[in-house]
Amino acid sequence: MQALEPEDRTRAHESLKYMSDVKRDVWRDSKEERSEPPCCLSGSNISYTVSERVGPWWDLSSYRKRWTRQILNDVSFHVESGQIMGILGNSGSGKTTLLDAVSGRIGHRGTLLGEVFINGRKLKREEYQDCFSYVLQSDNLLSYLTVEETLTYTAQLALRNHSADAIKKKVSSVMAELSLSHVAHSVIGGRVFPGISGGERRRVSIACQLLQDPRVILLDEPTTGLDSMTANQIVVLLAQLAQRNRIVIVTIHQPRSELFKVFSRIAIMSRGELVFCGQPEEMVDFFSQCGYECPEYCNPFDIYVDFTSVDTRSSEREAATFNRMHEITSSYQGSAIYHSMLGKIVQSLQQEDKPAIPFKSKESPSGSAKLEVLLRRTVRNLSRDRMGVLMRLSQNLIYGLFVAFFVMRLDNDVSKGAVQDRIGIIYQSIGASPYTGMLNAVALCKPNKQLDIYLTPFHWYVTKSWPSTVT
Ligand SMILES: Nc1ncnc2c1ncn2[C@@H]1O[C@H](COP(=O)(O)OP(=O)(O)OP(=O)(O)O)[C@@H](O)[C@H]1O
Numbered sequence: 001m002q003a004l005e006p007e008d009r010t011r012a013h014e015s016l017k018y019m020s021d022v023k024r025d026v027w028r029d030s031k032e033e034r035s036e037p038p039c040c041l042s043g044s045n046i047s048y049t050v051s052e053r054v055g056p057w058w059d060l061s062s063y064r065k066r067w068t069r070q071i072l073n074d075v076s077f078h079v080e081s082g083q084i085m086g087i088l089g090n091s092g093s094g095k096t097t098l099l100d101a102v103s104g105r106i107g108h109r110g111t112l113l114g115e116v117f118i119n120g121r122k123l124k125r126e127e128y129q130d131c132f133s134y135v136l137q138s139d140n141l142l143s144y145l146t147v148e149e150t151l152t153y154t155a156q157l158a159l160r161n162h163s164a165d166a167i168k169k170k171v172s173s174v175m176a177e178l179s180l181s182h183v184a185h186s187v188i189g190g191r192v193f194p195g196i197s198g199g200e201r202r203r204v205s206i207a208c209q210l211l212q213d214p215r216v217i218l219l220d221e222p223t224t225g226l227d228s229m230t231a232n233q234i235v236v237l238l239a240q241l242a243q244r245n246r247i248v249i250v251t252i253h254q255p256r257s258e259l260f261k262v263f264s265r266i267a268i269m270s271r272g273e274l275v276f277c278g279q280p281e282e283m284v285d286f287f288s289q290c291g292y293e294c295p296e297y298c299n300p301f302d303i304y305v306d307f308t309s310v311d312t313r314s315s316e317r318e319a320a321t322f323n324r325m326h327e328i329t330s331s332y333q334g335s336a337i338y339h340s341m342l343g344k345i346v347q348s349l350q351q352e353d354k355p356a357i358p359f360k361s362k363e364s365p366s367g368s369a370k371l372e373v374l375l376r377r378t379v380r381n382l383s384r385d386r387m388g389v390l391m392r393l394s395q396n397l398i399y400g401l402f403v404a405f406f407v408m409r410l411d412n413d414v415s416k417g418a419v420q421d422r423i424g425i426i427y428q429s430i431g432a433s434p435y436t437g438m439l440n441a442v443a444l445c446k447p448n449k450q451l452d453i454y455l456t457p458f459h460w461y462v463t464k465s466w467p468s469t470v471t
């Protein structure tokens with residue numbers, strides 16, 4: 001790993017203050033040399049627009065009209081390895097859309113403009129997902145598997161040419177890195193029975209991503225729904241992951257003020273625009289120069305997000321806050337912080353000896369191997385669901401009794417409906433039972449789909465999804 005800058009070192013020490021259960025020895029390991037060269041990620045003039053119909057389909061006159069909605073407007077940023085960038089902003093400001101745009105998950109409904117560069121090399125849109133790992137906001141893990149099993153199956157689905165021993169070692173090292181070793185044999189848990197805690201579930205979702213050794217990790221609101229202590233621990237953990245020569249970009253709502261120094265870069269979004277992006281110290285100076293001081297004893301994150309948000313409760317407020325937001329955005333775009341960031345993008349594009357694009361390990365196993373792993377994983381998960389197994393058995397038993405009851409009373413007299421009875425019973429026997437299987441398939445579709453998004457490009461999943469949805 002490259003030597004830590006004094007500023008990074010201070011940040012690292014600050015972060016240590018807030019991690020109670022994160023193992024210090026793993027933190028020390030993070031100072032070990034990483035063989036990969038440092039990398040940088042830049043987004044240049046990213047804009048996203050969608051064309052929407054003005055009214056609902058039952059109001060034909062307005063339904064025929066369309067309007068164009070700008071969801072992201074000319075967003076540029078630059079992050080280097082070792083840094084963690086927090087994206088703040090009020091709800092609907094475009095944080096998730098920006099992550100989707102950068103990670104290549106954005107749909108084809110709208111028009112995406114702008115470019116993403118990694119190490120100064122332009123990424124093709126189909127390459128985005130081979131480079132970046134994305135942790136979704138919701139965890140969709142199978143409830144009856146243990147943490148270790150979840151990671152082992154994920155590794156088996158993601159990595160080819162790895163022996164069982166190598167996968168075991170990989171899983172152990174990722175669990176150690178994310179402080180999950182103490183819950184390795186605990187089940188994930190679900191709504192009706194207890195398992196690991198919410199923070200640990202989030203860490204398992206992050207661990208699933210780390211198995212592929214990504215250099216860039218994007219996380220959408222990893223702390224939402226967690227108590228503030230656990231949320232802090234997650235952010236500190238992410239800062240540590242970034243320190244290991246990775247780039248971490250995270251969207252976050254209402255971080256605690258103690259995290260101010262943990263972030264290397266803070267971006268504030270409002271109405272699809274990047275109102276500010278810079279170091280935490282620069283943020284305080286910048287807003288003070290704009291005339292928006294953070295009062296003493298207030299959380300700067302909350303205050304600056306308030307200053308830049310558009311209040312839509314009344315048209316007067318909306319106009320006033322919109323103007324304020326634009327004023328701050330214009331000041332940012334005229335500031336030295338913005339120009340230095342643009343300079344870094346240009347510098348990375350112009351450097352002569354550009355490092356290679358750090359793709360994730362793409363050695364995904366064949367379709368049949370994946371199907372076999374998915375079947376084993378699903379069978380293990382289902383077989384541990386005692387209530388589910390009992391219900392399925394009793395459901396089939398009761399259904400069988402009904403069929404037997406009808407078969408016993410079948411009449412042979414054609415005039416009394418013998419043919420219709422037989423057709424009815426055949427229809428019921430063939431028609432009803434597949435529904436049970438279909439319902440199971442629907443229930444398991446989400447976790448399997450999420451898992452495959454982790455592992456393969458989204459479009460691959462859409463077009464070749466059959467192995468994942470088999471139950
Ligand atoms: N494909 C789309 N079509 C139409 N509108 C969209 C599309 N994607 C996003 N939007 C709209 O863009 C805005 C920004 O959405 P986004 O999910 O990025 O916000 P966010 O900042 O992540 O909000 P939150 O904090 O609530 O998660 C929202 O108003 C959303 O409805």
Ligand SMILES: [Mg+2]
Pocket residue numbers: 095096097220
């Ligand atoms: Mg969001």
